[in-house]
Amino acid sequence: MIRAASPADAPDIAAILAAWNRDTVWMPKLHTPAEDLQFAQHLITHCTTRVLYGPDTLGFLSRAGQQIEALYLVPAARGKGLGRLLLNEAKxxxxxxxxxxFQAxxxxxxxYAREGFTEIARSDGRDNAEQLPDLRLVWRKEPQ
Structure with missing residues (x-):
């Protein structure tokens, strides 16, 4: 159900990103389909990217070390605990x-609050391409 992403997954990952962007009214529309594909290829090549699949790709999580760069699901997969599966693997x-x-x-x-993340910083958005205020969140494993 979860596996390492391969270059062949880039079109599905790009489509998931594009769909989220298209369906999110407050998100600026900054990227072309070619740029989404290039970004998906970057995530696969430069990050640890894990794909959640059934018969089709349902979502993915990309991280660079401890930094989660992206976690997205197709709309039909949301609210079913599938994002938690990807996140638990990273944890x-x-x-x-x-x-x-984004704050929006x-x-x-x-x-992320349900998954134990807490806010550690806020920005006014001047430091991201979208120019939208954002939050920095952290999760730490409980000491044993």
């Missing part, structure tokens, strides 16, 4: 995880 590999999410992305904030 098992790291003692700490960090990520950014309330559903992501609720998801």
């Amino acid at each position: 098992a590999a790291c003692a700490e995880l960090t990520l950014y999410t 992305n309330l559903s992501a904030q609720r998801f």
Whole structure:
């Protein structure tokens, strides 16, 4: 159900990113399909990217070390615990995880809060391409 992404997964990953962007009204439309594909290829080549699949690709998580770069699911896969599957695999590999999410992305904030992430910083958006305020979140493994 979860496996390492390969270059052949880039079109599916790009399509998931494009669909989320298209369906998210507050998100600026900055990237062409070719740029989405190039970004997906970058995630596969330069990050640890894991794909969740059934008969089709359902979602993916990319991380660079402890930094989660992307976690996206197709709309039909949301709210079913599948994002948690991807995230739990990353948690098992790291003692700490960090990520950014946009302040406008309330559903992501609720998801990450349920998964034990806490806010450690806010920005006004001047430091990201979208120019949207964001949050930096962290999760730390419980000491044993």
